[in-house]
Amino acid sequence: MADKQENNDQVEITISEEKKPKDEHTHKIFNFLGHSNRSSTSLEGDDDDELVKLEIIPEIVEDHRTLLLINKEDQNLYHEIKEWHEEDRNRSLEDTILKFDPDKYRNSDALAKVVYNYPLPDFIIRYKDDKKDEHRNEKQITRDNFEILLLQAGLILEREVDPDGIYTYVKIIAPFNTLCEMAQRIRLKVRLNKESLPSDLSILDEYVRSSDTILTKIIEHFVYDIELKKDSSIFKREHLRSYEGAESKKSKADIALNFFNTSRRNLMVHRVIITANLINKKETSPDGKTVYVNRKIESLEIKKLIKKGIYDELYPIHDGPSKYKDDSKENNNPRATLEEKWVKRGFKRQPIDKIRAYFGEKLALYFAWLGFYTSWLSIASIAGVIVVIHGLIYMSRSNFENNNDKIAAIWDNALTAPYALFMAIWATLFLETWKRVNASIQYDWDVIDYEKDELPRPEFYGTTLRVSLITLKKEIVFPFREKLVKIFISVAIVLVSIGIVLVTVGALLLFPENLQVVKNVKYVGPVITAIINLATIIILNLIYKNVARFLTDFENHKTETQFEDSLILKAYLFDFINFYSALIYLMFSGGRSCENNCNDDACRERCIQQGRGLTLLTIQLAIIFIGKQLIGQIQEILIPWLMSKWNKAKSALDRESLEKKYADSGRKNKEIPQWIEDDHLAGSSDSIRTEYEEMVIQFGFLALFGVAFPLSPLFAWINNATEIRSDGLKYIKTLQRPVGYQAQDLGMWEKIMNIVSFIAVLTNAVIIAFHSRWMENQFKKYTGDDENRLLVARLVFVLAFEHLVFIIKLMFAYMIPDVPNKVRIAIERERYLSRLVLEGESPVLDEYWSDKKDDSSLFSEKGSLLLPHRFTKKFKSQ
Structure with a gap:
């Protein structure tokens, strides 16, 4: 086992047909992979350097639907929720979540969504089960391994097969607790609600009402209305009731379902998916200390899995159809609302807040x-x-x-x-x-x-370790020297690529006469040159975009913003030469190039x-x-x-055929699911x-x-x-x-x-x-x-x-x-308000300016200092 661990950092993960996992292994694999309830720096468990297998528990929901779980507790909870629902079909999803409180039953809200066949999962991963593929079993094992990583990261998965049995859609549902943990990890900011704001706001209200100064009017117009409504702080689960959307009047079910809108949800679930292959692994440092480090399972990175054809697509889904059904203006379809209030309103003001949401x-x-x-x-x-x-x-x-x-x-x-x-x-x-x-x-x-x-x-990725000056913990870094070498290589390749484009454009502008194949025929040279130049630019554009992305990956940028900025700069340099070079040449040359190519005075x-x-x-x-x-x-x-x-007629026939397949499939939900609709979009x-x-x-x-x-x-x-x-x-x-x-x-x-x-x-x-x-x-x-x-x-x-x-x-x-x-x-x-609410800081006192310079009232006849009772009573109580 030790030799295997030294040579292979990947955890061995398999799927079992058995419905009952080995319970003693579950705790070990959670320790090894880093359960979502644990900190990534936790040192619990002395035996998690041992490589073990984690077994999936498949639960058949319908013939075409399979729920995937990895622990007995979730399996038992799923059965309890299912029995509760079957006892009374009139019980709503909210009633069920209230019965099985997410604070007490982890994952209960996500499992309830499975029981109720919730139509809007957070993400979809699609793959094609080609029975003729000779590598089918290998691909399925890889898929199972990756899905186990998603499960251990705190997500709930359900596989659903389409009516033709060709495509399998892995529906990903994030429990509310998992979303809260990811929100805190990415330092998401959420606005505080009015209930949590300190009482000293009433002082500001009185100040605004009683004063007519210019400064007060500025505060009243710009600050007062903003601050009471739009105060925010970094998200912390323990302060949940302090945030907008989690007021005391709202039930826990309402909070679990609606606290994070779908845009926020797919942002955080996407982060879970793309980092699922990062695990916590026990290592021995050079000084002999046992530490936990973040390791990456390279072969189970989602982008590589899609590139290799293990999965076909990864996408979040829309919140319903793009148009209201039957002309009803339901409020639970923000997609249709955007079409009504944005696209169809012509030149009216854009609803930016709704677009953002x-x-x-x-x-x-x-x-x-x-x-x-x-x-x-x-x-x-x-x-x-x-x-x-x-x-x-x-x-x-x-x-x-x-x-x-x-x-x-x-x-x-x-x-x-x-x-x-x-x-x-x-x-x-x-x-x-x-x-x-x-x-x-x-x-x-x-x-x-x-x-x-x-x-x-x-x-x-990093290549060296250093002690962080901020956390005083070891951190992986990519040295500046190595990055400088990569940037130098990247710049050289970009300049060569741009040079090729510049030479190609110059051929059209400088040497059209060299390409004349038919003598005494006007415009043959320029036309042939333009065609060759256009074809070359199109080909080079396709090549260059791939080269630019490869080089940006090669540069190893730490954040997505840095990656995007580098890729944008490379793309724009190409566009600058492509679109502006001809105009720049004409700006500096005028008709001189044409004049130099003439053989008579009339032409000149x-x-x-x-x-x-x-x-x-x-x-x-x-x-x-x-x-x-x-x-x-x-x-x-x-x-x-x-x-x-x-394609309207063809699309109508295809949709009619698809609707018939779902209607005749014997499923509880006989309508075309939203993820199938979105699967046909670009x-x-x-x-x-x-x-x-x-x-x-x-x-x-x-x-x-x-x-x-x-x-x-x-x-x-x-x-x-x-x-x-x-x-x-x-x-x-x-x-x-x-x-x-x-x-x-x-x-x-x-x-x-x-x-x-x-x-x-x-x-x-x-x-x-x-x-x-x-x-x-x-x-x-x-x-x-x-x-x-x-x-x-x-x-x-x-x-x-x-x-x-x-x-x-x-x-x-x-x-x-x-x-x-x-x-x-x-x-x-x-x-200031965030410190008052979240850190318990005392409110600032009013300051007054006074002409009185005599402090004698604060001293006794014998010269002792006299302080207000408010400052001394806490000492007297002791």
């Missing part, structure tokens, strides 16, 4: 930012329209040498330079005010310290005319910008709508990153080149107003429900937009100085036709414009605080 903070933050960004686009759209209107008037009243200059005057006129300055300030104000809005969201959603409290990724003159002014850059930007948005809308709206119409794992990517690329077009096409903000506003609803419809109807991840801010996306806004100052200055014919005419009033003096004037303008805008941007960044004063006050107030 259903999808979690990460997705809700995206929609909050998208709505904010779209509202700011309306301001930029008005400015752009004013420039175009002025250009039309200017074009109609002026004489031009050629038609190119006449058309260019629409966006190249006296307002072009002020518009560029406006857009630079607009980008700064947009980003700075978003920081303030984001600070309010962080406070309101209780995610201010999310990244500080974020737990490590299950994939993260034509190229010069095409390259002068903003015409060429405007055409390219308009085609790329509008075309990209049209393609995106076609992909997200038109194609799915056409496909739904095309996955949503990377969708949120794609949405951000699309919008940040759009922001880049506006900030970097928007001066060349002033109508671009208007088209962006129209696109985004539609995008909000189309994205909402997509997440509600066509995608599986995403895990309710938390998020503190936009992360790397916000950093990228800040960097782009600074680069945009230079690009806009260059566009105006070197491409604006109106600005060139102004320069020539002072320089004449001298090209050298004209170049100097242009460079001086670039420097002056760039310095002016940078100064203005820095001034606004400094003058606009990132955190609003009302939020800062509210945060400090919240911390």
Whole structure:
């Protein structure tokens, strides 16, 4: 046994057909794996270095349903609940949970859900039982082993086979106690209820009513209403009745079923699933001490099991259908409520709080930012329209040498330079005010310290041990030197990949004539080059995304936020070259490349005319910008709508067949379960990153080149107003429900937009100085036709414009605080109330300022100090 333990750190787990486990083994395996009731640092049990088998107890619920348990106590409890229910079928689920109190009977609420065939389990794992697969038995053993890990982690599992007997759905139900333990582990914040707030709030109420000072009005308007309702603290099970949703008037059944909404539940259950292969193992340290350490069973990591085909899918389920049944407005279907109050309401305000409650903070933050960004686009759209209107008037009243200059005057006129300055300030104000809005969201959603409290990724590994300066315990770390080497390798590969893309794009822009296969035929070279370039970009894009994910995994980031930020940065660098390189080249070259490839004067003159002014850059930007948005809308709206119409008849037949199968299957529940409905939906794992990517690329077009096409903000506003609803419809109807991840801010996306806004100052200055014919005419009033003096004037303008805008941007960044004063006050107030409620701190006393400087009343005639009775009575009582 000792040799086996040294060579193989995996616990031996098997499944038995027997319904009764060996009870003496149960305690041993719990000690070894780390039962959910135990601390991961517990040192109980001297014999848990022994490797033992843990047996599953299968309970047949129906012919197609099997409950999986791992201890006798849960088996007996399940039978008791089942008998209680069968005695009186009118007893509700809430009645049963009240009878079997979760505080007294662990897992009783989850087992009651099995008895009542609860339609909304927390998570689903699906696999296909292919009887022709030669590795079928090996796969089933692996599945059994992983499911034992889920059971020992505190979850309840039930296997249900579909009517065709092809797919098995493992329904995962989390008991309330397991959720509370995970909430405390991830340091979840939950708001305190009014009952738990200290009595000194009445003093604040009297103060607000009796004073008319400006400060008091600020407190009344911004703080008082917020603090009484939205105080929060890190979740602690022992303070359960102090939180919103667990008030004294609420029963334990109501709390067990509804305290955590489904978004919170799937977040915590997902964490249990992805960390189920982490076990507590007894080891002997180099100094001879016995310690418990966290070990990872690599072969039983859920992502690897899906990749190997052991399981097919892992997903949470929606809370019912996307539409109300029979036009009834039931309150227990937040999914249908979102469709009614969000997607169908057109351009009305988004119900962000409902989106957050259903999808979690990460997705809700995206929609909050998208709505904010779209509202700011309306301001930029008005400015752009004013420039175009002025250009039309200017074009109609002026004489031009050629038609190119006449058309260019629409966006190249006296307002072009002020518009560029406006857009630079607009980008700064947009980003700075978003920081303030984001600070309010962080406070309101209780995610201010999310990244500080974020737990490590299950994939993260360390290579050395050190003593933590915080806990003074040994912790696994990944040394900075090793990480630096990985980052260096990753950066080198990314640069090579981007270089390949840059060379491919350059082939289209610089060498079109080299690809002409048919002489004296116009446009053959450019067309062939464009086709080759497009195909290459598509292929490289697919390859690069996989390479980027591989490299990000290779870098071994500790938290999911760090992982996401690194992956986002790699993806955006590729997108930057892919989408902006052609426009950047045109910005710096104009028509010179075309001119150099001409063999006669007429061709050169034509190229010069095409390259002068903003015409060429405007055409390219308009085609790329509008075309990209049209393609995106076609992909997200038109194609799915056409496909739904095309497949409507087939889908109706398939659904009718599926409904008949369930009706004829002899099951108690004859309706199609929600997890079957969701199984037909597309996955949503990377969708949120794609949405951000699309919008940040759009922001880049506006900030970097928007001066060349002033109508671009208007088209962006129209696109985004539609995008909000189309994205909402997509997440509600066509995608599986995403895990309710938390998020503190936009992360790397916000950093990228800040960097782009600074680069945009230079690009806009260059566009105006070197491409604006109106600005060139102004320069020539002072320089004449001298090209050298004209170049100097242009460079001086670039420097002056760039310095002016940078100064203005820095001034606004400094003058606009990132955190609003009302939020800062509210945060400090919240911390104070949390200390009063959870730590028993004494309330702060009123402070008064007095003109009296005479302290003689506090001393006796003999000079002894006299103190108020309140300070002395506790000593007298002793």
